[in-house]
Amino acid sequence: MALNFSQRPIFSAHTSEDNMVSPMRIVNGEKGGHDELRDRFGPRREVVDRGGSPDSVSKDIIDLLPSDPFGMGIDISTTFTAITGWFGDMELDYGDYIRNTIVNHKEDYGLFAGFNFFWNSAMKFQSFPTNLMFHDQHNKDYNCVLVTKSEEFVNDFATCPDVIGGDPHEAFVLALSYLGTKDLLAVERVCKSLCSTIHNDSLLWRNLYIDQPLNERITDDVLVQLTNRAEGNLQCLSLIKCPKITDDGLRRVLETNPKLTKLYIPGCTRLSIEGILNNLKAFNSNTETAGIKHIKTGGFYGITLDHYELLNNLLGIQKNNYIPHYYHRANSYQPCDDDRAIDVEICPRCQNLRLVYDCPAGGCQPKDHCRACIICIPRCAECGRCVHNSEYEETFSLEYLCSECLKQLPRCQEPHG
Amino acid sequence: MIADEIVLSFPNITRVTMSKVLEYCNIHGAGADDETRAFDEQFVDVDQKTLFDLVLAAHDLKIKMLYDIVGERTGDMMKGKTPEEIRIIFNIGENSCVDDHPLQKELNPWAFE
Numbered sequence: 001m002a003l004n005f006s007q008r009p010i011f012s013a014h015t016s017e018d019n020m021v022s023p024m025r026i027v028n029g030e031k032g033g034h035d036e037l038r039d040r041f042g043p044r045r046e047v048v049d050r051g052g053s054p055d056s057v058s059k060d061i062i063d064l065l066p067s068d069p070f071g072m073g074i075d076i077s078t079t080f081t082a083i084t085g086w087f088g089d090m091e092l093d094y095g096d097y098i099r100n101t102i103v104n105h106k107e108d109y110g111l112f113a114g115f116n117f118f119w120n121s122a123m124k125f126q127s128f129p130t131n132l133m134f135h136d137q138h139n140k141d142y143n144c145v146l147v148t149k150s151e152e153f154v155n156d157f158a159t160c161p162d163v164i165g166g167d168p169h170e171a172f173v174l175a176l177s178y179l180g181t182k183d184l185l186a187v188e189r190v191c192k193s194l195c196s197t198i199h200n201d202s203l204l205w206r207n208l209y210i211d212q213p214l215n216e217r218i219t220d221d222v223l224v225q226l227t228n229r230a231e232g233n234l235q236c237l238s239l240i241k242c243p244k245i246t247d248d249g250l251r252r253v254l255e256t257n258p259k260l261t262k263l264y265i266p267g268c269t270r271l272s273i274e275g276i277l278n279n280l281k282a283f284n285s286n287t288e289t290a291g292i293k294h295i296k297t298g299g300f301y302g303i304t305l306d307h308y309e310l311l312n313n314l315l316g317i318q319k320n321n322y323i324p325h326y327y328h329r330a331n332s333y334q335p336c337d338d339d340r341a342i343d344v345e346i347c348p349r350c351q352n353l354r355l356v357y358d359c360p361a362g363g364c365q366p367k368d369h370c371r372a373c374i375i376c377i378p379r380c381a382e383c384g385r386c387v388h389n390s391e392y393e394e395t396f397s398l399e400y401l402c403s404e405c406l407k408q409l410p411r412c413q414e415p416h417g
Numbered sequence: 418m419i420a421d422e423i424v425l426s427f428p429n430i431t432r433v434t435m436s437k438v439l440e441y442c443n444i445h446g447a448g449a450d451d452e453t454r455a456f457d458e459q460f461v462d463v464d465q466k467t468l469f470d471l472v473l474a475a476h477d478l479k480i481k482m483l484y485d486i487v488g489e490r491t492g493d494m495m496k497g498k499t500p501e502e503i504r505i506i507f508n509i510g511e512n513s514c515v516d517d518h519p520l521q522k523e524l525n526p527w528a529f530e
Contacts, residue, residue: 171469178492189500
Protein backbone atom coordinates (compact mmCIF):
# COMPACT_ATOMS: atom_id res chain seq x y z
CA MET A 1 0.00 0.00 0.00
CA ALA A 2 1.44 3.37 -0.82
CA LEU A 3 0.54 6.82 0.31
CA ASN A 4 1.05 10.11 -1.30
CA PHE A 5 0.74 13.27 0.59
CA SER A 6 2.36 16.61 0.96
CA GLN A 7 2.80 18.76 3.95
CA ARG A 8 1.85 21.69 1.81
CA PRO A 9 -1.38 22.19 0.00
CA ILE A 10 -1.39 21.86 -3.71
CA PHE A 11 -0.15 24.80 -5.68
CA SER A 12 -3.06 26.84 -6.87
CA ALA A 13 -1.44 27.08 -10.27
CA HIS A 14 -2.25 23.43 -10.82
CA THR A 15 -5.78 23.27 -9.76
CA SER A 16 -6.89 26.38 -11.50
CA GLU A 17 -6.17 24.92 -14.88
CA ASP A 18 -9.26 23.43 -16.45
CA ASN A 19 -9.71 21.24 -13.41
CA MET A 20 -7.14 18.92 -14.82
CA VAL A 21 -6.83 15.75 -12.92
CA SER A 22 -3.34 14.55 -12.30
CA PRO A 23 -1.76 12.16 -9.92
CA MET A 24 0.65 13.89 -7.63
CA ARG A 25 3.96 12.75 -6.48
CA ILE A 26 6.55 14.04 -4.18
CA VAL A 27 10.03 13.71 -5.48
CA ASN A 28 13.38 14.32 -4.03
CA GLY A 29 14.56 17.60 -5.42
CA GLU A 30 18.19 16.54 -5.55
CA LYS A 31 17.59 13.71 -7.92
CA GLY A 32 17.31 14.11 -11.67
CA GLY A 33 14.33 15.44 -13.50
CA HIS A 34 13.19 18.03 -15.86
CA ASP A 35 15.07 21.26 -15.39
CA GLU A 36 12.20 23.39 -16.51
CA LEU A 37 9.99 21.84 -13.89
CA ARG A 38 12.55 22.45 -11.23
CA ASP A 39 12.74 26.06 -12.28
CA ARG A 40 9.03 26.46 -12.12
CA PHE A 41 8.44 24.89 -8.81
CA GLY A 42 11.58 25.31 -6.79
CA PRO A 43 13.79 22.76 -5.13
CA ARG A 44 11.01 20.88 -3.45
CA ARG A 45 8.77 20.21 -6.32
CA GLU A 46 5.70 18.32 -7.22
CA VAL A 47 5.68 16.86 -10.64
CA VAL A 48 2.41 17.12 -12.41
CA ASP A 49 1.77 14.47 -14.93
CA ARG A 50 -0.40 15.59 -17.74
CA GLY A 51 -0.65 12.16 -19.18
CA GLY A 52 0.85 13.15 -22.46
CA SER A 53 3.98 11.05 -22.43
CA PRO A 54 3.67 8.15 -20.10
CA ASP A 55 6.96 6.56 -21.00
CA SER A 56 9.22 9.53 -20.32
CA VAL A 57 7.50 10.35 -17.09
CA SER A 58 7.68 6.74 -15.94
CA LYS A 59 11.45 6.87 -16.15
CA ASP A 60 11.35 9.91 -13.87
CA ILE A 61 9.41 8.03 -11.30
CA ILE A 62 11.80 5.16 -11.11
CA ASP A 63 14.75 7.49 -10.93
CA LEU A 64 13.33 9.91 -8.49
CA LEU A 65 11.33 7.73 -6.21
CA PRO A 66 12.45 8.25 -2.66
CA SER A 67 12.10 5.43 -0.23
CA ASP A 68 10.71 7.35 2.68
CA PRO A 69 11.32 11.02 2.40
CA PHE A 70 9.18 12.18 5.26
CA GLY A 71 9.64 9.47 7.87
CA MET A 72 6.01 8.66 7.25
CA GLY A 73 4.40 9.28 10.61
CA ILE A 74 1.02 9.55 9.11
CA ASP A 75 -1.58 11.55 10.94
CA ILE A 76 -4.94 11.33 9.34
CA SER A 77 -5.89 14.78 10.45
CA THR A 78 -2.97 16.34 8.59
CA THR A 79 -3.92 18.29 5.58
CA PHE A 80 -3.30 16.21 2.50
CA THR A 81 -2.79 17.20 -1.04
CA ALA A 82 -6.13 17.68 -2.67
CA ILE A 83 -7.01 16.01 -5.91
CA THR A 84 -10.49 16.52 -7.11
CA GLY A 85 -12.42 14.90 -9.86
CA TRP A 86 -9.48 12.60 -10.35
CA PHE A 87 -11.16 9.47 -11.45
CA GLY A 88 -13.71 11.03 -13.72
CA ASP A 89 -11.12 12.91 -15.68
CA MET A 90 -8.66 10.09 -15.68
CA GLU A 91 -11.15 7.82 -17.34
CA LEU A 92 -11.76 10.35 -20.06
CA ASP A 93 -8.31 11.69 -20.67
CA TYR A 94 -5.58 9.56 -19.22
CA GLY A 95 -6.87 6.04 -18.96
CA ASP A 96 -6.27 5.73 -15.22
CA TYR A 97 -2.62 6.53 -15.52
CA ILE A 98 -1.15 6.43 -12.10
CA ARG A 99 1.98 8.18 -11.01
CA ASN A 100 2.07 7.91 -7.31
CA THR A 101 4.24 5.05 -6.23
CA ILE A 102 5.78 5.96 -2.92
CA VAL A 103 5.86 2.71 -1.17
CA ASN A 104 5.63 2.37 2.56
CA HIS A 105 7.06 -1.01 3.37
CA LYS A 106 6.33 -0.81 7.03
CA GLU A 107 3.88 -3.32 8.37
CA ASP A 108 2.35 -0.61 10.46
CA TYR A 109 -1.03 -0.09 8.92
CA GLY A 110 -1.87 2.67 11.34
CA LEU A 111 -3.49 4.71 8.63
CA PHE A 112 -5.48 1.80 7.41
CA ALA A 113 -6.65 1.07 10.92
CA GLY A 114 -8.16 4.51 10.85
CA PHE A 115 -9.55 3.76 7.43
CA ASN A 116 -11.29 0.74 8.87
CA PHE A 117 -12.80 2.98 11.48
CA PHE A 118 -14.40 5.03 8.80
CA TRP A 119 -16.15 2.06 7.29
CA ASN A 120 -17.78 1.44 10.62
CA SER A 121 -19.01 4.91 11.17
CA ALA A 122 -21.66 6.60 9.12
CA MET A 123 -20.37 7.12 5.66
CA LYS A 124 -21.80 8.92 2.75
CA PHE A 125 -21.00 7.18 -0.42
CA GLN A 126 -20.88 9.34 -3.42
CA SER A 127 -20.61 7.89 -6.85
CA PHE A 128 -17.54 5.77 -6.62
CA PRO A 129 -14.79 6.05 -7.63
CA THR A 130 -14.65 9.79 -7.42
CA ASN A 131 -14.93 10.96 -3.86
CA LEU A 132 -15.94 9.50 -0.57
CA MET A 133 -17.21 11.76 2.15
CA PHE A 134 -16.98 10.55 5.66
CA HIS A 135 -16.88 11.87 9.19
CA ASP A 136 -14.28 11.12 11.73
CA GLN A 137 -14.38 11.42 15.45
CA HIS A 138 -13.36 15.02 15.27
CA ASN A 139 -16.45 15.84 13.24
CA LYS A 140 -14.45 16.96 10.31
CA ASP A 141 -15.49 16.18 6.82
CA TYR A 142 -12.87 14.41 4.80
CA ASN A 143 -12.86 14.07 1.11
CA CYS A 144 -11.16 10.78 0.43
CA VAL A 145 -9.81 9.88 -2.92
CA LEU A 146 -8.57 6.42 -3.72
CA VAL A 147 -5.74 6.15 -6.15
CA THR A 148 -5.54 2.75 -7.71
CA LYS A 149 -3.49 0.83 -10.19
CA SER A 150 -3.56 1.67 -13.83
CA GLU A 151 -5.39 -0.99 -15.71
CA GLU A 152 -3.16 -0.48 -18.71
CA PHE A 153 -0.38 -2.26 -16.88
CA VAL A 154 -2.32 -5.20 -15.62
CA ASN A 155 -0.68 -8.39 -16.74
CA ASP A 156 -3.72 -9.91 -18.29
CA PHE A 157 -2.59 -13.37 -19.22
CA ALA A 158 -6.13 -14.50 -19.68
CA THR A 159 -6.53 -12.34 -22.75
CA CYS A 160 -3.28 -13.41 -24.39
CA PRO A 161 -4.22 -16.48 -26.33
CA ASP A 162 -0.72 -16.76 -27.71
CA VAL A 163 0.70 -17.57 -24.32
CA ILE A 164 0.69 -21.34 -24.02
CA GLY A 165 1.31 -21.45 -20.32
CA GLY A 166 2.99 -19.22 -17.81
CA ASP A 167 3.81 -19.18 -14.17
CA PRO A 168 1.01 -19.68 -11.72
CA HIS A 169 -0.68 -16.47 -10.67
CA GLU A 170 0.21 -15.16 -7.25
CA ALA A 171 -3.41 -15.46 -6.18
CA PHE A 172 -3.36 -19.11 -7.14
CA VAL A 173 -0.56 -19.71 -4.65
CA LEU A 174 -2.42 -17.81 -1.93
CA ALA A 175 -5.44 -20.05 -2.43
CA LEU A 176 -3.47 -23.24 -1.80
CA SER A 177 -4.18 -23.04 1.91
CA TYR A 178 -7.81 -23.84 1.16
CA LEU A 179 -6.99 -27.19 -0.38
CA GLY A 180 -7.04 -30.60 1.22
CA THR A 181 -4.19 -33.06 1.11
CA LYS A 182 -5.26 -34.88 -2.02
CA ASP A 183 -5.72 -31.67 -3.96
CA LEU A 184 -2.38 -30.30 -2.74
CA LEU A 185 -0.66 -33.41 -4.02
CA ALA A 186 -2.40 -33.03 -7.37
CA VAL A 187 -1.43 -29.36 -7.67
CA GLU A 188 2.15 -30.33 -6.84
CA ARG A 189 2.25 -32.18 -10.12
CA VAL A 190 1.13 -29.20 -12.17
CA CYS A 191 4.50 -27.54 -12.54
CA LYS A 192 7.87 -27.32 -10.91
CA SER A 193 7.36 -23.98 -9.21
CA LEU A 194 4.14 -25.15 -7.57
CA CYS A 195 5.86 -28.37 -6.60
CA SER A 196 8.56 -26.40 -4.87
CA THR A 197 6.07 -24.02 -3.24
CA ILE A 198 3.88 -26.77 -1.87
CA HIS A 199 6.77 -28.90 -0.76
CA ASN A 200 8.53 -26.14 1.10
CA ASP A 201 5.68 -24.18 2.62
CA SER A 202 5.45 -25.65 6.08
CA LEU A 203 2.30 -23.66 6.85
CA LEU A 204 0.33 -25.73 4.37
CA TRP A 205 1.18 -28.85 6.30
CA ARG A 206 0.48 -27.74 9.84
CA ASN A 207 -2.85 -29.54 9.95
CA LEU A 208 -2.80 -32.84 8.13
CA TYR A 209 -6.15 -34.41 7.41
CA ILE A 210 -6.23 -37.78 5.66
CA ASP A 211 -9.61 -39.07 4.55
CA GLN A 212 -11.08 -40.74 1.49
CA PRO A 213 -9.54 -41.73 -0.87
CA LEU A 214 -6.01 -41.40 0.49
CA ASN A 215 -6.79 -43.08 3.77
CA GLU A 216 -6.66 -46.57 2.36
CA ARG A 217 -3.35 -45.99 0.61
CA ILE A 218 -1.31 -44.08 3.12
CA THR A 219 1.50 -46.06 4.75
CA ASP A 220 3.79 -45.30 7.68
CA ASP A 221 6.62 -44.10 5.43
CA VAL A 222 4.38 -41.77 3.46
CA LEU A 223 2.86 -40.42 6.66
CA VAL A 224 6.28 -39.61 8.08
CA GLN A 225 7.25 -37.97 4.80
CA LEU A 226 4.14 -35.78 4.78
CA THR A 227 4.41 -34.82 8.44
CA ASN A 228 8.05 -33.85 7.91
CA ARG A 229 6.92 -31.15 5.51
CA ALA A 230 5.60 -29.23 8.48
CA GLU A 231 9.20 -28.92 9.68
CA GLY A 232 8.27 -29.69 13.23
CA ASN A 233 5.20 -27.44 13.25
CA LEU A 234 2.54 -30.09 12.87
CA GLN A 235 -0.32 -29.20 15.21
CA CYS A 236 -3.21 -31.42 14.27
CA LEU A 237 -3.06 -34.88 12.72
CA SER A 238 -6.28 -36.51 11.55
CA LEU A 239 -6.11 -40.03 10.21
CA ILE A 240 -9.62 -41.14 9.37
CA LYS A 241 -9.91 -44.88 8.85
CA CYS A 242 -6.32 -45.47 7.78
CA PRO A 243 -5.84 -49.21 8.05
CA LYS A 244 -2.16 -49.25 7.12
CA ILE A 245 -0.90 -46.95 9.86
CA THR A 246 0.79 -48.80 12.72
CA ASP A 247 1.87 -47.89 16.22
CA ASP A 248 5.43 -47.67 14.99
CA GLY A 249 4.50 -45.18 12.29
CA LEU A 250 2.74 -43.05 14.85
CA ARG A 251 5.75 -43.20 17.11
CA ARG A 252 7.96 -41.92 14.31
CA VAL A 253 5.58 -39.05 13.64
CA LEU A 254 5.51 -38.06 17.30
CA GLU A 255 9.29 -38.14 17.54
CA THR A 256 9.71 -35.49 14.88
CA ASN A 257 6.70 -33.27 15.64
CA PRO A 258 6.97 -31.88 19.16
CA LYS A 259 4.22 -29.32 18.65
CA LEU A 260 1.47 -31.81 17.98
CA THR A 261 -1.49 -31.22 20.27
CA LYS A 262 -4.43 -32.85 18.50
CA LEU A 263 -4.46 -36.44 17.39
CA TYR A 264 -7.51 -37.92 15.67
CA ILE A 265 -7.26 -41.57 14.75
CA PRO A 266 -10.78 -43.02 14.46
CA GLY A 267 -11.02 -46.25 12.56
CA CYS A 268 -7.26 -46.91 12.33
CA THR A 269 -7.54 -50.59 12.98
CA ARG A 270 -3.86 -51.36 13.30
CA LEU A 271 -3.41 -48.95 16.17
CA SER A 272 -3.79 -50.61 19.55
CA ILE A 273 -4.78 -48.90 22.74
CA GLU A 274 -1.57 -50.05 24.40
CA GLY A 275 0.49 -48.66 21.55
CA ILE A 276 -1.32 -45.36 21.79
CA LEU A 277 -0.77 -45.15 25.52
CA ASN A 278 2.93 -45.97 25.21
CA ASN A 279 3.38 -43.34 22.53
CA LEU A 280 1.47 -40.77 24.52
CA LYS A 281 3.43 -41.52 27.66
CA ALA A 282 6.71 -40.98 25.85
CA PHE A 283 5.46 -37.89 24.05
CA ASN A 284 3.68 -36.11 26.87
CA SER A 285 6.46 -36.74 29.36
CA ASN A 286 9.00 -35.16 27.06
CA THR A 287 9.64 -31.70 28.41
CA GLU A 288 10.21 -30.29 24.94
CA THR A 289 6.66 -30.98 23.90
CA ALA A 290 3.49 -29.33 25.09
CA GLY A 291 1.92 -32.76 24.85
CA ILE A 292 -1.18 -34.05 23.13
CA LYS A 293 -4.21 -32.30 24.54
CA HIS A 294 -6.97 -33.76 22.40
CA ILE A 295 -7.40 -37.27 21.14
CA LYS A 296 -10.23 -38.80 19.17
CA THR A 297 -10.33 -42.52 18.93
CA GLY A 298 -13.75 -43.09 17.41
CA GLY A 299 -14.43 -45.62 20.11
CA PHE A 300 -11.41 -47.79 20.59
CA TYR A 301 -11.90 -51.51 20.53
CA GLY A 302 -10.87 -53.15 23.78
CA ILE A 303 -10.43 -49.96 25.77
CA THR A 304 -10.85 -50.58 29.48
CA LEU A 305 -11.44 -48.35 32.46
CA ASP A 306 -7.74 -48.51 33.35
CA HIS A 307 -6.80 -47.36 29.89
CA TYR A 308 -9.31 -44.56 30.18
CA GLU A 309 -7.96 -43.36 33.51
CA LEU A 310 -4.43 -43.45 32.19
CA LEU A 311 -5.50 -41.44 29.17
CA ASN A 312 -7.14 -38.89 31.42
CA ASN A 313 -3.95 -38.58 33.43
CA LEU A 314 -1.76 -38.26 30.39
CA LEU A 315 -3.91 -35.62 28.77
CA GLY A 316 -4.36 -33.71 31.98
CA ILE A 317 -8.12 -33.62 31.73
CA GLN A 318 -9.82 -30.68 33.29
CA LYS A 319 -13.51 -30.28 33.77
CA ASN A 320 -14.67 -27.96 31.02
CA ASN A 321 -18.09 -26.56 30.41
CA TYR A 322 -20.18 -29.37 29.12
CA ILE A 323 -21.26 -29.14 25.49
CA PRO A 324 -23.96 -31.55 24.27
CA HIS A 325 -22.83 -33.95 21.62
CA TYR A 326 -25.35 -35.27 19.11
CA TYR A 327 -25.26 -38.31 16.88
CA HIS A 328 -25.08 -38.10 13.12
CA ARG A 329 -23.99 -40.80 10.75
CA ALA A 330 -20.84 -38.90 9.80
CA ASN A 331 -19.89 -37.15 13.00
CA SER A 332 -17.65 -39.77 14.56
CA TYR A 333 -14.99 -38.63 12.19
CA GLN A 334 -15.47 -34.89 12.28
CA PRO A 335 -12.07 -33.34 12.77
CA CYS A 336 -11.53 -30.71 15.41
CA ASP A 337 -15.20 -29.95 15.86
CA ASP A 338 -15.08 -29.51 19.60
CA ASP A 339 -12.62 -29.04 22.39
CA ARG A 340 -13.14 -32.24 24.28
CA ALA A 341 -9.95 -33.93 25.32
CA ILE A 342 -11.16 -37.49 24.75
CA ASP A 343 -14.15 -38.48 22.70
CA VAL A 344 -15.01 -41.69 24.56
CA GLU A 345 -16.55 -41.71 27.99
CA ILE A 346 -18.29 -44.08 30.36
CA CYS A 347 -21.78 -44.82 29.11
CA PRO A 348 -24.25 -44.03 31.93
CA ARG A 349 -26.28 -47.11 31.06
CA CYS A 350 -23.88 -49.94 30.24
CA GLN A 351 -20.73 -48.52 31.89
CA ASN A 352 -18.65 -49.37 28.85
CA LEU A 353 -16.26 -46.92 27.28
CA ARG A 354 -17.93 -45.71 24.13
CA LEU A 355 -18.99 -42.61 22.29
CA VAL A 356 -21.89 -41.16 24.27
CA TYR A 357 -24.55 -38.92 22.77
CA ASP A 358 -27.12 -36.49 24.05
CA CYS A 359 -30.62 -36.21 22.69
CA PRO A 360 -31.84 -33.19 20.78
CA ALA A 361 -35.49 -34.21 21.10
CA GLY A 362 -37.67 -31.75 23.01
CA GLY A 363 -39.09 -34.40 25.32
CA CYS A 364 -35.66 -35.52 26.47
CA GLN A 365 -34.39 -32.24 27.81
CA PRO A 366 -33.37 -33.26 31.37
CA LYS A 367 -29.71 -33.58 30.64
CA ASP A 368 -28.92 -37.05 31.86
CA HIS A 369 -32.21 -38.62 31.00
CA CYS A 370 -31.35 -39.62 27.45
CA ARG A 371 -27.59 -39.84 27.42
CA ALA A 372 -25.99 -43.11 26.41
CA CYS A 373 -23.98 -44.90 23.74
CA ILE A 374 -25.56 -45.74 20.42
CA ILE A 375 -26.02 -49.36 21.43
CA CYS A 376 -27.99 -48.56 24.57
CA ILE A 377 -30.11 -45.90 22.87
CA PRO A 378 -30.47 -46.21 19.10
CA ARG A 379 -30.72 -42.86 17.41
CA CYS A 380 -31.82 -41.37 14.15
CA ALA A 381 -28.83 -41.20 11.84
CA GLU A 382 -29.91 -37.80 10.57
CA CYS A 383 -31.01 -35.72 13.55
CA GLY A 384 -29.71 -37.79 16.46
CA ARG A 385 -32.93 -38.07 18.45
CA CYS A 386 -33.65 -41.26 20.28
CA VAL A 387 -35.92 -43.57 18.32
CA HIS A 388 -37.34 -45.88 20.96
CA ASN A 389 -39.91 -43.33 22.09
CA SER A 390 -41.13 -42.36 18.67
CA GLU A 391 -41.88 -43.77 15.30
CA TYR A 392 -38.92 -44.85 13.27
CA GLU A 393 -37.83 -47.12 10.47
CA GLU A 394 -34.73 -49.09 9.84
CA THR A 395 -33.44 -48.25 6.42
CA PHE A 396 -31.86 -50.44 3.82
CA SER A 397 -28.44 -49.40 5.06
CA LEU A 398 -29.35 -50.63 8.53
CA GLU A 399 -29.54 -47.26 10.15
CA TYR A 400 -32.50 -45.76 11.94
CA LEU A 401 -34.45 -42.77 10.74
CA CYS A 402 -37.13 -41.08 12.76
CA SER A 403 -40.46 -40.29 11.14
CA GLU A 404 -39.62 -36.62 10.66
CA CYS A 405 -36.39 -37.33 8.81
CA LEU A 406 -38.08 -40.07 6.81
CA LYS A 407 -40.56 -37.58 5.43
CA GLN A 408 -37.73 -35.45 4.14
CA LEU A 409 -36.09 -38.22 2.20
CA PRO A 410 -36.48 -38.24 -1.57
CA ARG A 411 -39.03 -40.84 -2.50
CA CYS A 412 -36.76 -43.30 -4.19
CA GLN A 413 -34.85 -43.84 -0.99
CA GLU A 414 -37.84 -44.84 1.10
CA PRO A 415 -37.61 -48.43 2.22
CA HIS A 416 -40.29 -50.72 0.98
CA GLY A 417 -42.83 -51.51 3.65
CA MET B 418 -14.77 24.45 7.32
CA ILE B 419 -12.64 23.58 4.38
CA ALA B 420 -12.91 19.91 3.56
CA ASP B 421 -9.55 18.23 3.98
CA GLU B 422 -8.68 15.76 1.33
CA ILE B 423 -6.92 12.52 1.94
CA VAL B 424 -5.34 10.55 -0.83
CA LEU B 425 -4.92 6.86 -0.26
CA SER B 426 -2.92 5.10 -2.90
CA PHE B 427 -3.05 1.42 -3.73
CA PRO B 428 -0.68 0.78 -6.57
CA ASN B 429 -1.36 -2.93 -6.64
CA ILE B 430 -5.14 -2.78 -6.80
CA THR B 431 -7.12 -1.70 -9.83
CA ARG B 432 -10.12 0.57 -9.62
CA VAL B 433 -12.53 -2.16 -10.59
CA THR B 434 -11.18 -4.47 -7.91
CA MET B 435 -11.23 -1.75 -5.30
CA SER B 436 -14.83 -0.93 -6.03
CA LYS B 437 -15.75 -4.56 -5.50
CA VAL B 438 -13.81 -4.68 -2.25
CA LEU B 439 -15.61 -1.60 -1.00
CA GLU B 440 -18.94 -3.05 -2.04
CA TYR B 441 -18.16 -6.14 0.01
CA CYS B 442 -17.10 -4.11 3.03
CA ASN B 443 -20.26 -2.05 2.89
CA ILE B 444 -22.53 -5.08 2.75
CA HIS B 445 -20.71 -6.81 5.57
CA GLY B 446 -20.37 -3.75 7.76
CA ALA B 447 -23.42 -4.68 9.79
CA GLY B 448 -22.50 -8.31 10.33
CA ALA B 449 -23.42 -11.58 8.67
CA ASP B 450 -26.94 -12.73 7.95
CA ASP B 451 -28.87 -14.47 5.19
CA GLU B 452 -28.68 -11.48 2.94
CA THR B 453 -24.92 -11.29 3.22
CA ARG B 454 -24.64 -14.99 2.52
CA ALA B 455 -26.69 -14.60 -0.63
CA PHE B 456 -24.58 -11.62 -1.58
CA ASP B 457 -21.39 -13.63 -1.02
CA GLU B 458 -22.52 -16.38 -3.34
CA GLN B 459 -23.20 -13.98 -6.12
CA PHE B 460 -20.08 -11.97 -5.29
CA VAL B 461 -17.65 -14.82 -5.88
CA ASP B 462 -19.33 -15.93 -9.08
CA VAL B 463 -16.93 -14.01 -11.31
CA ASP B 464 -14.34 -14.75 -13.94
CA GLN B 465 -10.93 -16.04 -12.99
CA LYS B 466 -9.07 -12.80 -13.50
CA THR B 467 -11.43 -10.82 -11.27
CA LEU B 468 -11.26 -13.53 -8.64
CA PHE B 469 -7.47 -13.48 -8.61
CA ASP B 470 -7.45 -9.71 -8.33
CA LEU B 471 -9.81 -9.96 -5.37
CA VAL B 472 -7.60 -12.54 -3.66
CA LEU B 473 -4.56 -10.30 -3.98
CA ALA B 474 -6.47 -7.22 -2.86
CA ALA B 475 -7.95 -8.98 0.18
CA HIS B 476 -4.51 -10.30 1.03
CA ASP B 477 -2.87 -6.89 0.74
CA LEU B 478 -5.62 -5.09 2.63
CA LYS B 479 -5.76 -7.86 5.25
CA ILE B 480 -9.53 -8.25 5.05
CA LYS B 481 -9.86 -11.75 6.43
CA MET B 482 -13.52 -12.37 5.68
CA LEU B 483 -13.14 -11.39 2.06
CA TYR B 484 -9.89 -13.29 1.76
CA ASP B 485 -11.58 -16.42 3.07
CA ILE B 486 -14.46 -16.40 0.63
CA VAL B 487 -12.48 -15.58 -2.46
CA GLY B 488 -9.59 -17.84 -1.45
CA GLU B 489 -12.00 -20.68 -0.88
CA ARG B 490 -13.68 -20.07 -4.21
CA THR B 491 -10.32 -20.17 -5.94
CA GLY B 492 -9.51 -23.36 -4.07
CA ASP B 493 -12.85 -24.84 -5.18
CA MET B 494 -11.81 -24.31 -8.77
CA MET B 495 -8.87 -26.62 -8.22
CA LYS B 496 -10.52 -29.27 -6.10
CA GLY B 497 -10.91 -32.69 -7.63
CA LYS B 498 -9.04 -31.76 -10.79
CA THR B 499 -6.14 -33.61 -12.32
CA PRO B 500 -2.84 -31.76 -12.81
CA GLU B 501 -3.51 -31.50 -16.53
CA GLU B 502 -6.92 -29.98 -15.99
CA ILE B 503 -5.46 -27.46 -13.55
CA ARG B 504 -2.85 -26.47 -16.12
CA ILE B 505 -5.53 -25.83 -18.70
CA ILE B 506 -7.92 -23.96 -16.44
CA PHE B 507 -5.26 -21.69 -14.99
CA ASN B 508 -3.04 -21.49 -18.03
CA ILE B 509 0.05 -22.77 -16.26
CA GLY B 510 3.01 -24.05 -18.20
CA GLU B 511 4.23 -27.48 -17.20
CA ASN B 512 7.83 -26.48 -17.16
CA SER B 513 7.48 -23.03 -15.72
CA CYS B 514 10.99 -23.17 -14.34
CA VAL B 515 14.27 -23.55 -16.11
CA ASP B 516 15.17 -26.93 -14.79
CA ASP B 517 13.22 -29.82 -16.13
CA HIS B 518 12.22 -32.02 -13.26
CA PRO B 519 12.00 -35.46 -14.77
CA LEU B 520 10.17 -37.02 -11.87
CA GLN B 521 7.49 -34.37 -11.50
CA LYS B 522 4.84 -36.56 -13.03
CA GLU B 523 5.75 -39.34 -10.69
CA LEU B 524 5.46 -37.41 -7.45
CA ASN B 525 3.55 -39.25 -4.77
CA PRO B 526 2.41 -42.09 -7.00
CA TRP B 527 0.69 -43.70 -4.04
CA ALA B 528 -1.91 -40.93 -4.05
CA PHE B 529 -2.91 -41.46 -7.67
CA GLU B 530 -3.10 -45.20 -8.07
